[in-house]
Amino acid sequence: MGFTIIPICKHCGYKTESISVGGGRMNHLTVCGAPAWNIENNEIEGINLYNYKKTIVIRKKFLYFFNRKVIVEKINDKYVPYYEPRMFIEDKEIGTHNWNNKHYKKRKNFCPKCKSFNLDFIDGGIMFD
Numbered sequence: 672m673g674f675t676i677i678p679i680c681k682h683c684g685y686k687t688e689s690i691s692v693g694g695g696r697m698n699h700l701t702v703c704g705a706p707a708w709n710i711e712n713n714e715i716e717g718i719n720l721y722n723y724k725k726t727i728v729i730r731k732k733f734l735y736f737f738n739r740k741v742i743v744e745k746i747n748d749k750y751v752p753y754y755e756p757r758m759f760i761e762d763k764e765i766g767t768h769n770w771n772n773k774h775y776k777k778r779k780n781f782c783p784k785c786k787s788f789n790l791d792f793i794d795g796g797i798m799f800d
């Protein structure tokens with residue numbers, strides 16, 4: 672069972688719909704929700720971390736005529752999840768929302784609209800299956 676958070680900026684008033692963090696009882700192996708900054712449309716969106724990192728296979732030539740498959744982990748660079756250190760101001764006084772080993776600051780997060788660190792993640796409640 673996960674929970675939801677609502678991003679609200681105290682500086683400019685930017686706010687989005689509630690965002691799911693973690694996964695439900697039935698889908699926690701395939702879904703791990705997280706708030707992330709969408710660089711393309713400059714909005715905060717919920718993403719699935721299981722889709723965020725994907726492995727791609729590339730072919731590399733070696734010894735002139737053989738192809739070798741090389742697996743590379745590629746990060747979806749359209750999104751920056753809010754557990755990244757550059758997305759908040761480190762302040763030990765501020766509590767976190769936690770899911771597994773991912774931590775989201777309750778305050779002082781980056782706001783994509785006014786580019787300040789005044790965004791709060793307020794409690795949106797428990798998410799049931």
Ligand SMILES: [Zn+2]
Nearest residue numbers: 680683782785
């Ligand atoms: Zn703002």
